[in-house]
Amino acid sequence: MSFAPDPQVRCRDFAIGCIGAGMIMAECHLAAYAEAGFNVAAIASRTRSKAQAVADRWNIATVHDTPEQLIADPAVEIVDIAYPPDLQPALIRKALAAPNxxxxxxxxxxALSLDEAKALRDEAAAAGKILSVNQNMRYDQSMRVLKQIIDAGDIGEIVFAQIDMHAIPHWQGFLEGYDRLTLSNMSVHHLDALRFLFGDPEEITSLTRPDPRTGFAHTDGIVVSTLRFPSGAVAVSLEDVWSGPRAEGYEDDQHIGWRVEGTEGVAKGTIGWPTGAPSTLSYASQKATAGKWVTPQWQTMWFPHAFIGVMEQLQHAVKTGTPPALSVADNVRTMALVEAAYQSIEERRTVRLSEINID
Structure with a gap:
């Protein structure tokens, strides 16, 4: 079978204005956009000097003093925001109101709440503009190829799946002011990927304990979630943000692995973060590989190459007038799953997704 680990770039037509100059923008968004040949017209951040340094690095012609000035720039057609979630909704609303x-x-x-996310979804629809959310793990190469294998029926009906993370995130400073940590900022990758692969689950059960390394107060540190899908398939999402002690001479074994078992075969692999290597996938199928293990190869990585697909799907949606692959309406459903996980932790029970109002 021929696989497409990376999407085709179908559109480079629109001028992008970038808000934010931190690691995710400087090392991921802009690296990907440069490789894809996207047109980044302007940048702004909370600190002009930081925005200027990033602009100099990536040859961005215009640096604005404030995000609001960038949004009002008539040359900017797509606003790309990499900002703290408590500040992001206000910028989204300004962008939705800007005629350019x-x-x-x-x-x-x-956003920091499901209600705020639903409000932004509805306001974007009322404005007649596209709001897309950067769920970039859907563009990880192993996730894309896995989805192609599943959709082809090569591993049959899904029985069990897991995403197994033992890695230490770099928690951004602004997270210290929130009462939610891992589920909102790390598990959201994995829960969204499970939705991408298998659709919406019926129920989720989550538990947590504090991470001994994280130096600020948090309600959710290490998180384990079990999901059940309408088909009967079950999945486990594990975010072990402790992953063991760290000291001089201690051998680091941080990793993220995943496994999907079906009635016709098994697929398994790794995610390249935090090792800085390409993600991997191997699969064995009674139907497609005569039960032998096959390992497709690619050279691209989750970070930064997945961000090409994220921006490309949005430009394509603008050009064609079709919904984006990463629509805000779909993201609200991921936010609802995160909300259900928090409710499960708080109430110490399984929560059905039908209990969470997304209207």
Whole structure:
């Protein structure tokens, strides 16, 4: 079978204005956009000097003093936001109101609450503009190829799946002011990927304990979630943000692995973060590989190459007038799953997704 680990770039037509100059923008968004040949017209951040340094690095012609000035720039057609989630909704609303802006790409989590996310979804629809959310793990190469294998029926009906993370995130400073940590900012990758692969689950059961290394107060540190899908398939999402002690001479074994078992075969692999290597996939199928293990190869990585697909799907949606692959309406459903997980932790029970109002 021929696989497509990376999407085709179908559109480079629109001028992008980038808000934010931190690691995710400087090392991921802009690296990907440069490789894809996207047109980044302007940048702004909370600190002009930081925005200027990033602009100099990536040859961005215009640096604005404030995000609001960038949004009002008539040359900017797509606003790409990499900002703290408590500040992001206000910028999204300004962008939706700007006549020059055709679409907005927001970071996850879209907002600090499900109600705010639903409000942004509805306001974007009322404005007649596209709001997309950067769920970039859907563009990880192993996730894309896995989805192609599943859709082809090569591993049959899904029985069990897991995403197994033992890695230490770099928690951004602004997270210290929130009462939610891992589920909103790390598990959201995995829960969204499970939705991408298998559709919406019926129920989720989550538990947590504090991470001994994280130096600020948090309600959710290490998180384990079990999901059940309408088909009967079950999945486990594990975010072990402790992953063991760290000291001089201690051998680091941070990793993220995944496994999907079906009635006709098994697929398994790794995610390249935090090792800085390409993600991997191997699969054995009674139907497609005569039961032998096959390992497709690619050279691209989750970071930064997945961000090409994220921006490309938005530009394509603007050009064609079709819904984006990463729509805000779909992201609200991921936000609802995160909300159900928090409710499960708080109430110490399984929560059905039908209990969470997304209207």
């Amino acid at each position: 802006v055709k679409a907005v790409l927001a970071q996850k989590p879209l």
